[in-house]
Amino acid sequence: MKRLLVALALVLGGCSAGQGGxxxxxxxxxxxxxxxxxxxxxxxxxxxxxxxxxKVEYVGIPSSSVQQKYDTAIAGGSTPDVxxxxxxxxxxxxxxxxxxxxDDRLDSGPLKGKLLPGLLETVxxxxxxxxxxxxxxxxxxxxxxxxxxxxxxNQIAEPATWDDLVAAATKLTRPAENQYGFTIRGGAGSVxxxxxxxxxxxxxxxxxxxGRSTVADPxxxxxxxxxAEMYKKATPEADVNNSYTQMVAQFTGGTVAMMHHNLGSxxxxxxxxxxxxxxxxxxPKGPSGKRTVVPNPTDGFAVFKGGKNQEAAWKFVEFLTxxxxxxxxxxxxxxxxxNTEVRGAEWIQNNPAVKMALGVLEDPAxxxxxxxxxLPEYSSITKTxxxxxxxxxxxxxxxxxxxxxxxxAKLTTAQQDWEKRK
Amino acid sequence: MRTRTWAPYALIAPTLLLMVVFxxxxxxxxxxxxxxxxxxxxxxxxxxxxxxxxxRMLFDDPLxxxxxxxxxxWVVVEVGLQLxxxxxxxxxxxxxxxxxxxxxxxxxxxxxVSGVLTTGIWILLYNPSxxxxxxxxxxxxxxxxxxxxxxxxxxxxxxxxxxxxRGVPFFAILLLADLQTxxxxxYEAASVDGAGxxxxxxxxxxxxxxxxxxxxxxxxxxxxxxxxxxxxxxxGGGPANQTTTLPLYVARKAVxxxxxxxxxxxxxxxxxxxxxxxxxxxxxxxFGSRA
Numbered sequence: 001m002k003r004l005l006v007a008l009a010l011v012l013g014g015c016s017a018g019q020g021g022x023x024x025x026x027x028x029x030x031x032x033x034x035x036x037x038x039x040x041x042x043x044x045x046x047x048x049x050x051x052x053x054x055k056v057e058y059v060g061i062p063s064s065s066v067q068q069k070y071d072t073a074i075a076g077g078s079t080p081d082v083x084x085x086x087x088x089x090x091x092x093x094x095x096x097x098x099x100x101x102x103d104d105r106l107d108s109g110p111l112k113g114k115l116l117p118g119l120l121e122t123v124x125x126x127x128x129x130x131x132x133x134x135x136x137x138x139x140x141x142x143x144x145x146x147x148x149x150x151x152x153x154n155q156i157a158e159p160a161t162w163d164d165l166v167a168a169a170t171k172l173t174r175p176a177e178n179q180y181g182f183t184i185r186g187g188a189g190s191v192x193x194x195x196x197x198x199x200x201x202x203x204x205x206x207x208x209x210x211g212r213s214t215v216a217d218p219x220x221x222x223x224x225x226x227x228a229e230m231y232k233k234a235t236p237e238a239d240v241n242n243s244y245t246q247m248v249a250q251f252t253g254g255t256v257a258m259m260h261h262n263l264g265s266x267x268x269x270x271x272x273x274x275x276x277x278x279x280x281x282x283x284p285k286g287p288s289g290k291r292t293v294v295p296n297p298t299d300g301f302a303v304f305k306g307g308k309n310q311e312a313a314w315k316f317v318e319f320l321t322x323x324x325x326x327x328x329x330x331x332x333x334x335x336x337x338x339n340t341e342v343r344g345a346e347w348i349q350n351n352p353a354v355k356m357a358l359g360v361l362e363d364p365a366x367x368x369x370x371x372x373x374x375l376p377e378y379s380s381i382t383k384t385x386x387x388x389x390x391x392x393x394x395x396x397x398x399x400x401x402x403x404x405x406x407x408x409a410k411l412t413t414a415q416q417d418w419e420k421r422k
Numbered sequence: 423m424r425t426r427t428w429a430p431y432a433l434i435a436p437t438l439l440l441m442v443v444f445x446x447x448x449x450x451x452x453x454x455x456x457x458x459x460x461x462x463x464x465x466x467x468x469x470x471x472x473x474x475x476x477x478r479m480l481f482d483d484p485l486x487x488x489x490x491x492x493x494x495x496w497v498v499v500e501v502g503l504q505l506x507x508x509x510x511x512x513x514x515x516x517x518x519x520x521x522x523x524x525x526x527x528x529x530x531x532x533x534x535v536s537g538v539l540t541t542g543i544w545i546l547l548y549n550p551s552x553x554x555x556x557x558x559x560x561x562x563x564x565x566x567x568x569x570x571x572x573x574x575x576x577x578x579x580x581x582x583x584x585x586x587x588r589g590v591p592f593f594a595i596l597l598l599a600d601l602q603t604x605x606x607x608x609y610e611a612a613s614v615d616g617a618g619x620x621x622x623x624x625x626x627x628x629x630x631x632x633x634x635x636x637x638x639x640x641x642x643x644x645x646x647x648x649x650x651x652x653x654x655x656x657x658g659g660g661p662a663n664q665t666t667t668l669p670l671y672v673a674r675k676a677v678x679x680x681x682x683x684x685x686x687x688x689x690x691x692x693x694x695x696x697x698x699x700x701x702x703x704x705x706x707x708x709f710g711s712r713a
Contacts, residue, residue: 071462071680075462092462092463095463095464095465095466096462096463096465175565175566176566178551178566178567180567186572186661187658187660188658236550236551236567236569237550237567237569238567238571238572239572240569240572240661240662241571241572241658241660241661250551253551376461376463379463379679380678380681383678384674384678388660388661388663389662391660391661391662391663395574397574421466
């Protein structure tokens with residue numbers, strides 16, 4: 001709170017950028033916590049040593065409330081100079097006219113041509129004008145973390161298809177011993193993950209077909225049904241309320257053998273279980289045999305409009321995305337570095353999960369199916385509106401098809417609105 | 423002469439000012455927002471839309487009615503049980519026995535625990551792998567892995583028990599305070615007239631407690647109606663909206679979906695309901711008319 005007040009005072013007071021004294025800029029970490037804060041603090045120390053005329057005020061914000069904090073800051077005119085953002089709510093901020101486009105800066109700066117084109121594309125897609133409103137720093141991919149030790153004990157091979165996964169989950173479930181094969185995210189964040197699962201299974205390579213959402217395709221419904229059928233048979237009953245915290249607690253606590261999340265949980269998972277007991281695999285394929293991947297939100301940095309120290313702010317963003325900082329950061333968090341110069345780094349060779357993800361994303365046979373995170377309503381549709389409906393599916397109160405029909409109708413309307421506005 | 427005309431107004435001005443700032447302005451502002459489309463994420467759509475939000479609420483939103491019905495059920499069950507159990511506890515700790523002071527402090531202690539902390543405690547108790555139901559399963563009662571918060575059949579009683587644990591002491595405190603103002607002469611006189619324990623309770627204690635009961639049930643009904651912290655943190659209104667109260671629905675619409683226009687319309691509905699309920703309740707119970 002105190003730090004927030006300091007940040008507020010600095011921004012409101014125009015950052016006391018007197019001649020001679022150092023310039024202070026505020027930086028909001030959009031996922032502050034014991035895992036990430038120390039990494040940023042180290043990077044800020046390095047930045048300040050290289051740029052003695054700029055001081056960076058770090059404010060760590062929990063990811064669960066960051067969207068709300070940004071909205072409040074925009075409404076009250078107290079935005080930071082630089083903020084961490086992900087593409088899942090970038091459209092939000094762009095829609096409110098809060099961000100500076102980065103295209104010109106990038107073209108004339110040291111990062112030109114050095115960032116992964118695929119990540120730049122996912123960021124551009126979130127803005128109706130196609131401009132780049134955040135500089136990507138990390139890519140991510142959905143993975144299934146699984147207990148390689150338990151798979152070996154039971155002589156189960158890494159599942160290649162969803163049916164393999166269901167069979168493995170069933171085999172590894174022993175309720176009397178508090179052991180379950182899989183965990184379903186049934187609470188906060190469920191639909192995001194379910195959609196990745198559905199498209200990996202169905203092999204459908206577009207979210208929209210002629211302006212209509214493909215979500216309700218019977219092949220997607222088949223997957224939702226398969227997952228729902230695992231509920232309580234191969235998963236704990238409590239899964240219906242699972243958010244990330246409960247899910248990861250079940251996995252790291254040893255209750256479940258497989259968990260669908262993304263590379264973002266690397267640190268939590270590795271710290272608890274270690275590389276000898278856990279491995280990552282891509283989401284399994286379906287009967288089509290195609291590798292379709294819904295890209296995970298891209299993490300990056302945005303410069304806010306109205307900051308008095310734009311030059312210093314851009315300097316900081318360029319520093320954070322430079323090969324050295326970007327490599328350091330992604331090595332620590334176990335994600336895919338946006339800066340292509342990091343690709344040859346040794347740590348990537350030694351991190352099987354990141355190496356596997358890069359392999360999948362760079363495979364020419366992989367088709368990316370970007371979710372419409374650019375829709376301003378995307379977050380409220382996939383959270384407030386439909387998460388309870390997915391719970392109904394798990395509890396057997398609604399059919400998978402009916403649930404996807406409702407979701408598809410909302411996504412189609414939102415897309416039409418978006419097209420009209422574009 | 424002039425001083426006489428403005429002096430009283432100057433004296434009540436601070437109170438009036440506070441009421442305007444903290445009561446009238448927020449109510450008026452919510453009222454105004456309820457007539458607007460106001461979504462933070464789609465500012466280009468914002469504007470005055472008349473009673474559209476209310477039309478949508480009343481005719482197009484089954485979740486509004488569902489949450490309202492659940493709120494009513496929640497208030498009746500919670501306040502009813504809290505009153506009965508609170509009265510029982512108050513009567514017990516009003517008796518003289520060894521260790522009464524300790525018993526009193528134990529009875530009241532849950533009231534000092536915040537809603538979120540209460541949830542923290544009960545989530546641990548309900549935890550399917552480490553909580554009481556796992557222990558019971560080991561003794562052969564029930565199935566292992568039972569998740570009372572995940573099962574639509576048990577989530578309501580589990581939530582009710584959690585809130586009871588915290589809410590009963592409130593009634594116990596209030597009723598005990600009033601119990602102690604009942605003059606002993608009344609009980610002595612009643613005993614002399616041959617009244618037994620039950621008769622003394624019905625004819626002396628209860629009538630004396632009437633105002634305290636009316637006031638505490640009214641306060642508690644309003645609070646329970648507006649209860650967000652405990653349910654939000656315990657179940658999040660789930661699973662599948664099974665425990666979504668009206669205020670929780672408001673929080674989801676306004677805070678999570680950033681739809682402040684519709685959220686304000688829902689809030690106005692809650693406001694009007696509580697206003698009429700309070701007036702009606704005080705009228706019917708003839709509160710404060712005993713003198």
